[in-house]
Structure formats: structure tokens, C-alpha cells
Amino acid sequence: MRLSCPCCGLRDRREFTYYGHETFLHRPAPDAGARSWDDYLHNRDNPAGPTRDLWYHDPCGSWVLVSRDTLSHAVTGSEPVAGVGGTS
């Protein structure tokens, strides 16, 4: 499996660290309540098929939002996670 880094282009999967589903980008407000935080931290749609998840490109330090298929491992696209803080 190869993933596309917005800075470096198509790179080997070994250069990336998997973080998790894009749910991690939608951090609730600090006072959103325990239910929202539980949902954010633990509960997942866990799709069998197209998904979007977060990968970190170790060599260049980019966070990448990758579109791929969990059934076939086909990678269909990627975009930079720009301006989103607090994910690491």
C-alpha cells in the first residue's frame, strides 16, 4: 500500500503512522459533555468500505487525510490536514 503525501507525493506506507478515523478531527468543545467526548474518543462508525482516516507522514511531518477503502485497501485520494490542531 502506498499513500500520497501532499508535500512529497506517493510514498511507501512504512513512512506513515496511522492515527485513526477522521472522527479525531471533530473534537468536541471542552464543555460539550461526557457523551460527546465518549463518542469522540471511543465510538466509531468503523466502515467496511470507503473511509477517511488520519495518517502522519514521518519524514516531512505532514498530517494527511487519506480516502481509502477498508475492504480492498485501494487508496482513492488524500488531502493535507491544514490548520487543525491538537491531534497529536
Place this chain on the structure above:
Amino acid sequence: MRYSGLRVFTQGLFGNRGWKPHWRKPDLKPEYDAIIIGGGGHGLATAYYLAKNHGLSNIAVLEKGWLGGGNIGRNTTIVRANYFLPGNSEFYSFSLKLWEWLEMELNYNVMHSQRGLINLFHSDGQRDAFARRGNAMLAQGDDAVLLDREGVREKLPWLDFEQARFPIYGGLYHPRGGTARHDAVAWGYARAADRRGVDLIENCEVTGIDIEGGRVRGVQTTRGAIRAPKVGIVVAGRSSQVSAMAGLRLPIESHVLQAFVTEGLKPVIDHVISFGMGHFYISQSDKGGLVFGGDLDFYASYAARGNLPMVEHVMEAGMTLMPMIGRAKVLRSWGGIMDMSPDGSPIIDRTPVEGLYLNCGWNYGGFKAVPASGWCLAHLMATDRPHEVASRFRLDRFRTGHGIMDEEGTGAQHNLH
């Protein structure tokens, strides 16, 4: 038909023409007292213990493919009770006790082999941690022996003890640990459940769960609607999809874990060996193949196959630990879909829907849990109370933060296990 040595002998005399299929192919009834979704090890065991321990006979196991075609047929067959935390400790201890009588119980040869399991350690700190784990195992009533380097050398003289990165300091020996024939466990439970009247329905995929007024009424399947007041979801890696039919969103992420087997070799590895620092473990099957595996590929996947970087990593770890396996040819590799929970421990619990029960979150350790998992889910479904050894496998522990069972101590977050 009861199986025995005498029957094998007499069948042999008459050309083995008298063997019958292990289980019936029953017609689907419109209504059952209980439905188990998922005809894998856990589901079949649940059906068996519902029938045996709780006197239910009108039970259906619905399987979308064939019985035992999921993780029960894809794992690396290790049976052990070497857990540390309360909650896990008593559960796996109970499970191992069930394993030790399983062949008598099922009248089926599951080839349970208590060949002993050795977890290697490579530093003083790790030795302390394993000594502590061993004490927890002893306190639970199971067995554990802390071996020093010479103790390990006596049993496994061909390991590379002097490797620079991970010199072997010793190992935690769990003599009652071992392996079993994975398919036979599914077949044994299926046959035993069938003999007690359980309907095993293959090629029957659940497409919906009927709920009225917060109560489960039955399921929709590719073979029509079936009514039942109690439904158990026991579908491992597909838990999120099936639970979504009941409007549930689970703390589960499905990952791929790979395994490998070599060509058959003469007996060379007598134990199950785990090399945690290299994410590598190995045993030798009774057929002679070296069965080994490593860690997750570490991304969400339902492909039931992995990628090459982890293949390479596992081979490297194997060669680091025991250079002697370098000449063995790998016959095949495959992947299973692991239902990973945030803390690495399972869930056997009620759901917010009355009559709907959930058994999932087995991570990469579901095989050894099969007997106790079935026993405890059957208990929960029959009595509506959790069994005492599974009472901590709660679905709500992530929301409340109470009773998290994180054996690795890395935190209850998906990407950390």
C-alpha cells in the same frame, strides 16, 4: 453418533463408510426462543451452553457464510490464561479450565495440547513486570514459573540468546498454556449444539434487526424474517455493521492481523514462544508447520489480508529470535479481521435494546476465550445477569471510565492497541 476409539477402529474395518455428517441442515423456523448471529467459535459455543446449561433448545445460529469460516478458522490457535488485570484474570482462568475438559464435554477431538507457553523478556524491568504478572497468575490459581536465562536455554537451546538488541534474560513459563486445533473447536461445538437441537443455519445473512418499543422482536435475513425475543450479536470483526442495524455505534475499530505458516517440518519447537519485544510468536502445529505471527498492520481494514511491511517485520523478528528458521519455506499467509476495543479487552453485555446482547471486542485474543465467552454470553442471555467471571466486560466502561482493563497500560484509545 458418539465418537470413540472403538468406533474409529470398527469404521476402519468397514471402509469408513458409516460416518454421518456432523450436523443437520435444518429448515429455518419462523420463530425461535433465541437467535445467535454469527456461526463462529463464540457463537456456536454460546448456542451450545444456552442449550446445555440453561435448557433452551429452540435456538438458531445464523451464519452468513459457512460455520467456522471467520476468525475461528484463521487464528494461530493459542490457548493460555496469563492475564494480569482483575476482570481478565478470572475470565481467562475459567476459560482454560473449560478447555481442559472440552474434548470430554463435546465428545470431539479438538487436539488441545498443553505444551506450555514461554513469554521471553529482555531487560531487568521486563523481568520485574513478568514476575509481577506471574504472581497475578498464581494468585488467580493458575500456573506460572519465572525462568532465568539458563532455564530458557534448557527448553529452547536454539534461540539467539546473545543478540545485541534484545538479549534474552529469561522467560515466564505458563505450563498449562498451549494450542488447539482451531477448526475442530468450531466443528465440535457445532456438532454438540446440533445434538442438543440447536438449528445451525448457514448461508443466512442478517440484514436487519427488528425492534419495537425498545425491545428486540427478531431479525431480517436473506432467507426471510425470523422472530425471537432474544438475539445475541457474536460477529467479531463485523460487530459495527450488525450493531448499526440496531442503531448502535460501538467502541470498536476493525483491524487486520496477519499470520503465517511454513511447510511441514519435523518436530522442532515444542512450546508456544512469544517474543513480545519483536511482536513475534510461534508454535509448531501437529502437522509440522511453523505457525507464527506478529502485530497488527495498524490501520482499519476488512480486507482479511495484510500488506508487505508487516510480513517483512514478522520475518525479521523471527530471524532475530531463532535464526534456525531461516531455511523454512513460508507456505502461506493470511489476515483476520480483529474487533479492536479501545482498552484491548472484550465486551459481553446487554445493549440499550432490551433482549439484544453483544459479544465483541476480542482484539487479537478471541480463540482462547471461546469456551468461557460462550458460557458467559449464554448465562447473560438466559438469566439477564452477567456471569461473575465476565461481569467487568461492560459496554459502558469507556463512557464512565470505570473498570477500564488496559493490560498494556497504554491508554484506552483506539490507536494504542
